[in-house]
Amino acid sequence: LLGNINDQSDYSISANLIFSLGREPSSGNWHVQSNPMANSGGLAARAFLDSNYNQQVDDGEEIIDQARFTVNKVRKNTDNGLAFVTELPINRLSTVKIDSAGDDPLWIPAITGYQFLPRPGVVTAIDFPVVTTSEIDGTVYLVSSDGQEKTLSRIGVQLVDAVSGETVKIFNSEFDGFYLLEKVRPGKYLIRIREKDLARLNARVDGELALEVGNQSDVYSGFDIKLIKKENNGS
DSSP states (O other): OEEEEOTTOOEEEEOOOOOEEEEOTTTOOEEEESSOSTTSEEEEEEEEEOTTSSSSOOTTOOBOTTOEEEETTEEEEOBTTBEEEEEEOTTSOEEEEEEEOOSOTTEEESSOEEEEOOOTTOEEEEEEEEEEOEEEEEEEEEEOTTSOEEEOSSOEEEEEETTTOOEEEEEEOOTTSEEEEEEEOSEEEEEEEOHHHHHHHTEEESSOEEEEEOSSOOEEOOOOEEEEEOOTTOO
16 A cells, blocks of 8 residues: 655545465366466365276365365365465475275275476476275184194285285284284185294194275174194195
């Protein structure tokens, strides 16, 4: 706000109004701020529940309201599912990571972070796919020749991808033989015992445990593993 008076005692008052106006690309909403946007970049980040695992937002897929991001070491919570950040330095890589995928502990980000190069006056839109996971639990037993069972601690329980044969998780059984495989993504799996533990015990697994984890978060309980002592002839 400026005021002026001349030698004829005439008064004048003027005002300058400076603001920046930009459109958020995901929702199409307009964003207004006092600082110029033309000399900096922006980011619109959101998380969505990727039900078909194609890492794209499809019709009917849920936008997660309670996600939290870190942009260049600064935390940003979502507002109506969107984290909107402006005044990012141009010509320098920025980093965005997802810290929390919401209130459900069985939801995990499929991709944890990206690097991008902000452009002058441009808002970069980045969607983070979030997937459901499940838990598998059971108890490891050793069965004696007379049929008696006892629990086994510190036995390596492996979760193996039934298609690729790759071990995706391993957990040592607790003092009471209990094991818990957490944050298991949908797929077909085999549950096995670590080979060196079988060799140490001179035992074999009584049957193969196989299961298919579905697309909805769940807890698969009671997948007990029974180890049978081998005879001296190795059978």
